[in-house]
Amino acid sequence: MSDLSPDAGRPGVIHDLGYRHFDGAREGTPAIARTLFVTGLRHAYGLGRSGKSKVMPFVLLAMSLLPATIVVGVVVLTGLGELPVSYADYTNQTQLLVSLFAAAQAPVLFSRDLRHRSIVLYLARPLPAPLFAVVRWASLTLAIFLFTAIPTVVLFAGAMLAGLDKSDQTTAVLKAVVLQALLALMLAGVSGLISSVSLRRGFAVVGSVMALIVLTGIVTVLQNIAYYEGDSETVPVALGLFSPWSLVNGLANAWDAGVDTPVPVDGAWVPAYAIVAVLLVAACLLGLVARFRKVGSR
């Protein structure tokens, strides 16, 4: 024993290095939050996860891109003077796919850590619970935004190829992008909150489908009934306040972004729609923060 000096490096002997301390630099909270944000965004598309988890997001994305590529082909080949569908209306027309994406991927970011309790490992680390919730929401928001923005980019590229007026198209695209951002904030909030409460993936997906797809369908049907049966325009416009999609479409309509609603949204309804949209986002965010605060103290 005693004659063995620590570096008696005999050939063929693998040295156990023993425990090594880490004395490199440690990142602060903002860098940790950024890492969590990027990881969350990747996970929303199944990147860095199993092959199986990439199927759903990319199949949905391909489905929402397919019509856009057809539109581009038609416009470029036939030399149409304008896109047959506005950028903002394209998102509206593919709303089923967008809602499905949000419903299917929100549990990845909001249910898994709670269901498997790995949340306690996060909360025992520097990021505080409220910030964790906000970062998760930001990841999902950007994931949903990209889902709607990618077809928009394809359409825009097609419009440019077809030689459509650049300044007109750019204005329309910018409007669509702003509306998509607002939409993404709302969809991420609603589907995230639902997923953080119903931890079973199936229930979370069904819950989000109810809130985003079924509710929107009901609102649209009621708006149409009210429009055709009633004689006031107030009821159908007011009904539009009750779903994220009708809120965004109403604002798109008011902003002349090329989306038709059962009745035009104008006057005092415009700020009302905007305020309700912002309140919805804020309420979801507060709900998420409260939820993660609560699980943190268990």
Place this chain on the structure above:
Amino acid sequence: MGLAPVISTAGLTKHYGTVHALTDLTVEVGDGVTGLVGANGAGKSTLIKVLLGLLEPTGGHASVLGHDIEHEGQEIRRLVGYMPEHDCLPPDVSASDFVVHMARMSGLGASAARERAADVLRHVGLDEERYRPMGGYSTGMKQRAKLAQALAHDPRLVFLDEPTNGLDPAARTDMLNLVRRIGTEFGIAALVTSHLLGELEQVSDHVIVLDGGHLLRSSATGDFLQRTGGLLVEVVGTETERDRLGEALAQRGLTCRPRGTMVAIDPPPPELAEGGAVHDLIRDVAADLGLGLMRLQPDRRHLEDVFLEGGTRV
């Protein structure tokens, strides 16, 4: 020691509604391994969560590594590692990926995190399995993965909540050895809980006993031994080996009697109880006889006397 204590609490109290999980706890924890012992519901996990800043105390104060739990929770969570009592591993992720991610969540850069994760997984003894999804792990492997994530960022202190829970005897011994190494070789202070009263004395320098949220005792493990006195020794083999050891120890002046497969030793005379001399003696005697020592622990029946002395139920 002259150094600031690793943990110190003053009048720390935590009530969940009407449940008094911790009552007026004043205690200090130093370097090395500290065992936190108490029956289920004694308040061990609650104490850890309060110290991590995950739960707000109802009253009192505490500091961890010189940081106040009330205002500097984030700073504390940068410096400590936590192995929770319950399952907390996502089943569809490999231990390797998970530990890397958790190291990053503690502020390590991407390449440092990968390097540390590989190191730490090797230390806890997860080899090829570390690339497999954790859902397929045995309890022992899960506990190792949980421990690895707690060590990933090279903390100054780890909270290990019931690390031996659910393990078979062999895995339990492995885990306790790991805990010992964390305190000595790794140089990381450890607060380790167990609801088994006798289990932690072998690996801890200091033992804190909680009962119903009250501090029952806090003392160096040596004092515990002195106070409780007796020891249990088990060697590899049959009754023949047991009796050979017992007789040899009796010749050295210890009072021994067989108990099951073990030798029970009465409280040794003062000159042997001092500074763990009796441990050395037993080790030497076993070695002289060529007997493999399987177990050397304080006689648990005596440890339980601590509770009786405290005047409370166990």
